Amino acid sequence: MDERPISPVLKAAAGLMFLFLLAPLIIVIPISLSGDTYMAFPPSSWSLRWYGAIFSDTRMTAAFSVSLILALVVTALSLLIGLPAAYALVRLRPLGAEVLGSLFTAPLLLPTIVLGLAILLVFAPLGLLGTFQGLVAAHLIVTLPYAIRVLSTALATLPIPVEEAAATLGAPPLTVFFRVTLPMMRSGMVSTAALCFLVSFDEVVLSLFMTGPRLSTLPVAMYRHVEQQADPLVAAISVLLVVLTLAVVIVVDRTAGLAKTFVR
Amino acid sequence: MMSIRPDEIQGLKQAEGFLSLRGLTRRYGNFNAVDDLNLDVAKGELVAFLGPSGCGKTTSLRMIAGLAPSTSGHIVVDGHDITGVPPYRRDMGLVFQSYALFPHMDVARNIAFGLEMRKVGKAEAQERVREAIALVRLSGKEQHRPAQLSGGQQQRVALARALVVRPSILLLDEPLSNLDAKLREEMRNEIRDIQKRLGITAIFVTHDQMEALTICDKVAVMNHGRLEQLGTPLDIYEHPSTAFVAGFVGRINRLAGTASGGLAEVAGVQVAAPGFDGRVEVMVRPHRVSLSAYAPPAGDDRYALAGTVARATFAGDILEYEVEAGGVLMKSEAATRGGEGVLAPGTPVILSWHRRDTFVYAAS
Numbered sequence: 001m002d003e004r005p006i007s008p009v010l011k012a013a014a015g016l017m018f019l020f021l022l023a024p025l026i027i028v029i030p031i032s033l034s035g036d037t038y039m040a041f042p043p044s045s046w047s048l049r050w051y052g053a054i055f056s057d058t059r060m061t062a063a064f065s066v067s068l069i070l071a072l073v074v075t076a077l078s079l080l081i082g083l084p085a086a087y088a089l090v091r092l093r094p095l096g097a098e099v100l101g102s103l104f105t106a107p108l109l110l111p112t113i114v115l116g117l118a119i120l121l122v123f124a125p126l127g128l129l130g131t132f133q134g135l136v137a138a139h140l141i142v143t144l145p146y147a148i149r150v151l152s153t154a155l156a157t158l159p160i161p162v163e164e165a166a167a168t169l170g171a172p173p174l175t176v177f178f179r180v181t182l183p184m185m186r187s188g189m190v191s192t193a194a195l196c197f198l199v200s201f202d203e204v205v206l207s208l209f210m211t212g213p214r215l216s217t218l219p220v221a222m223y224r225h226v227e228q229q230a231d232p233l234v235a236a237i238s239v240l241l242v243v244l245t246l247a248v249v250i251v252v253d254r255t256a257g258l259a260k261t262f263v264r
Numbered sequence: 265m266m267s268i269r270p271d272e273i274q275g276l277k278q279a280e281g282f283l284s285l286r287g288l289t290r291r292y293g294n295f296n297a298v299d300d301l302n303l304d305v306a307k308g309e310l311v312a313f314l315g316p317s318g319c320g321k322t323t324s325l326r327m328i329a330g331l332a333p334s335t336s337g338h339i340v341v342d343g344h345d346i347t348g349v350p351p352y353r354r355d356m357g358l359v360f361q362s363y364a365l366f367p368h369m370d371v372a373r374n375i376a377f378g379l380e381m382r383k384v385g386k387a388e389a390q391e392r393v394r395e396a397i398a399l400v401r402l403s404g405k406e407q408h409r410p411a412q413l414s415g416g417q418q419q420r421v422a423l424a425r426a427l428v429v430r431p432s433i434l435l436l437d438e439p440l441s442n443l444d445a446k447l448r449e450e451m452r453n454e455i456r457d458i459q460k461r462l463g464i465t466a467i468f469v470t471h472d473q474m475e476a477l478t479i480c481d482k483v484a485v486m487n488h489g490r491l492e493q494l495g496t497p498l499d500i501y502e503h504p505s506t507a508f509v510a511g512f513v514g515r516i517n518r519l520a521g522t523a524s525g526g527l528a529e530v531a532g533v534q535v536a537a538p539g540f541d542g543r544v545e546v547m548v549r550p551h552r553v554s555l556s557a558y559a560p561p562a563g564d565d566r567y568a569l570a571g572t573v574a575r576a577t578f579a580g581d582i583l584e585y586e587v588e589a590g591g592v593l594m595k596s597e598a599a600t601r602g603g604e605g606v607l608a609p610g611t612p613v614i615l616s617w618h619r620r621d622t623f624v625y626a627a628s
């Protein structure tokens with residue numbers, strides 16, 4: 001890319017933008033290191049006690065396990081369902097593929113609270129409320145549209161002659177798919193996985209409807225905690241979450257290239 | 265004039281060649297990309313598809329390889345109609361115009377792919393891959409990904425990948441278009457050698473007449489999706505059956521005239537034109553037109569025309585004159601021999617050419 005001089009005004013604007021985006025971190029990190037028993041900024045004393053407190057809070061550690069396993073299951077299922085769906089939409093082009101494509105992304109356009117209410121009404125009679133399966137199903141409703149979109153784009157930009165070359169060299173369709181198509185979609189798959197993982201791990205609104213007294217995700221557990229107590233525990237958890245998110249992003253960047261993955 | 269030779273008539277009745285196309289047609293909307301293509305290629309023969317851009321060469325190859333459906337017509341290989349057979353069961357190699365290498369595999373694995381699909385043993389596969397890489401002069405680049413190669417190198421990988429499986433039919437879509445002149449000549453001779461050695465039946469698509477004429481057994485000249493002429497390079501060059509072929513292969517002088525009673529009048533010369541009536545096009549190649557100070561002796565089978573030099577172009581090995589004669593500009597060229605000067609514009613000269621070098625076609 002050409003390096004062009006950036007005007008100072010643009011630099012200042014970008015700086016302000018970054019400050020705005022990072023502001024929550026600037027507040028949250030000091031609070032997480034607070035030695036106080038209540039949230040205050042700036043803290044009156046410093047300690048790591050709230051990081052320690054996370055691991056002795058069984059509600060939080062249980063919720064973290066639920067969130068982690070949930071995000072992994074949802075990510076795997078999103079890829080498993082999204083890939084054939086994208087393949088059908090892009091390659092087999094059934095009648096009304098355009099309409100179907102829009103339909104699959106429709107859940108993203110609905111306010112999540114409306115979606116949550118609808119899911120509640122449908123899932124309650126099925127006995128899915130407060131169950132892990134119910135949570136998985138609810139999260140899939142928001143992750144699948146992302147998965148189908150990103151995978152469709154990845155598929156649509158693949159050069160078809162490469163697959164044709166494999167066919168003329170004697171590879172039957174399934175072999176072509178696994179040996180050529182899928183490897184060429186690697187960066188699309190990685191970004192889909194990262195996106196689905198983060199969306200599921202962060203999801204609050206739908207989870208609020210779906211969780212019960214014995215099953216809670218981490219964001220919901222944090223929300224409930226803040227409702228009852230104003231100690232810096234959630235700040236410490238938040239910092240750990242930021243670190244986890246960064247780790248995911250770095251993995252994506254290393255394997256697929258960040259710019260290629262999220263900027264299209 | 266569309267001459268139909270006896271072998272073509274026979275070919276229409278039954279599949280003669282190892283590879284036969286029967287009425288192969290591909291329609292996009294109401295546009296015929298390939299229009300009623302009939303062709304027989306004998307076993308071990310190398311046939312060139314020659315024609316202008318967009319005339320349907322790639323479309324024909326894709327149908328033969330099974331990558332694109334035909335609108336109508338049949339493809340017969342070794343007596344079997346394979347029209348509906350999927351590409352992976354056709355045992356054909358295709359070198360794509362766009363190379364189509366596997367971006368996620370290195371050079372060696374790209375080339376080994378077809379052998380792997382054919383379940384060739386590991387040791388043999390390695391040996392054959394090594395040979396193929398040496399053949400296309402890419403030794404040392406085995407571990408490179410396609411993205412790390414130049415266009416010409418990628419093209420050679422594509423060639424090696426198709427050759428290494430020794431397909432019964434090899435389809436080459438402008439396989440040398442991205443190479444420099446020297447490498448191109450080397451590669452075309454390599455292709456020719458290996459194709460003859462292994463007895464592969466091959467179709468070679470090219471824009472380059474030299475390539476078509478020098479290495480191919482037959483040349484199929486195509487235009488607007490139709491086969492204009494199929495013949496040996498000599499046939500195509502010396503007996504072009506249509507005005508298009510005469511004009512497309514090699515350089516040519518085109519003269520407009522009118523024919524009646526078996527003679528055509530062009531630029532003040534009477535040219536034999538048996539069977540023609542009305543407007544005609546008379547053609548003769550520039551290097552068959554000789555230029556002299558005197559008229560050819562009477563009784564010689566030559567047509568002669570007086571004119572004056574309009575322009576001389578000296579190109580080192582050849583000298584080309586444009587001569588104004590009988591109201592038209594005619595080109596004459598000859599190899600330079602040394603020790604001769606260049607005639608100045610305005611010099612009166614006599615142009616002459618042999619009867620047998622004269623092609624006559626009905627004007628379209």
Ligand SMILES: Nc1ncnc2c1ncn2[C@@H]1O[C@H](COP(=O)(O)OP(=O)(O)OP(=O)(O)O)[C@@H](O)[C@H]1O
Nearest residue numbers: 292297315316317318319320321322323324361471
């Ligand atoms: N998918 C398509 N839809 C409509 N027309 C097409 C399509 N594919 C090819 N054509 C048309 O068919 C004709 C033949 O195309 P083809 O690619 O076979 O040409 P070609 O002889 O290989 O040309 P070139 O020498 O430029 O490669 C062209 O006029 C092209 O515009």
Ligand SMILES: [Mg+2]
Nearest residue numbers: 321322323361
């Ligand atoms: Mg082409």
